[in-house]
Amino acid sequence: MESLLKIFGEGEHLDAVQMSCRGVVMFLIMLVLIRISGRRSFGMRTALDNIIAVSLGAIMSRAVVGASPFRSVVVCCLVIVLLHRAVGRLIAAGKKFSRVVEGEKILLFEDGVFLKEHMKRALVCEEDLMQGVRKSALTEDMSQIKKVYMERNGEISAIRK
16 A cells, blocks of 8 residues: 555645656546447537546546545546446437437528528638538539538538539
């Protein structure tokens, strides 16, 4: 026990080696937590997925710097990951729940017409829309585009004619 205390330290008065050792352990714990949470946590980048990334980063840093008890931080992170997984399953299981948590895609452009009210609701201007078209359809020629959507994750995608 004494050797563990020397390696990992205690409280907020940690040296660089102790913080580094804590960082390594938290890195390994995070790998396990990501496997538990599933691929969507860091792949899809929806609001829900961003919440887990920010929350885990903030909470885990407390263990590394000794601001909170190590075990409590790990348990809290596990609870957040399990909650994220449960919400992810509910999203996959039901459209209604999915719409409440992640919203719906928004049609921004259709058959040559910019849908200004929809763009206003999505908080995008024409240049934002054009950037998405250039990126997803690889063109600036709107006559080649049938529809443009803001997807649930905030990306803009275009469907060619």
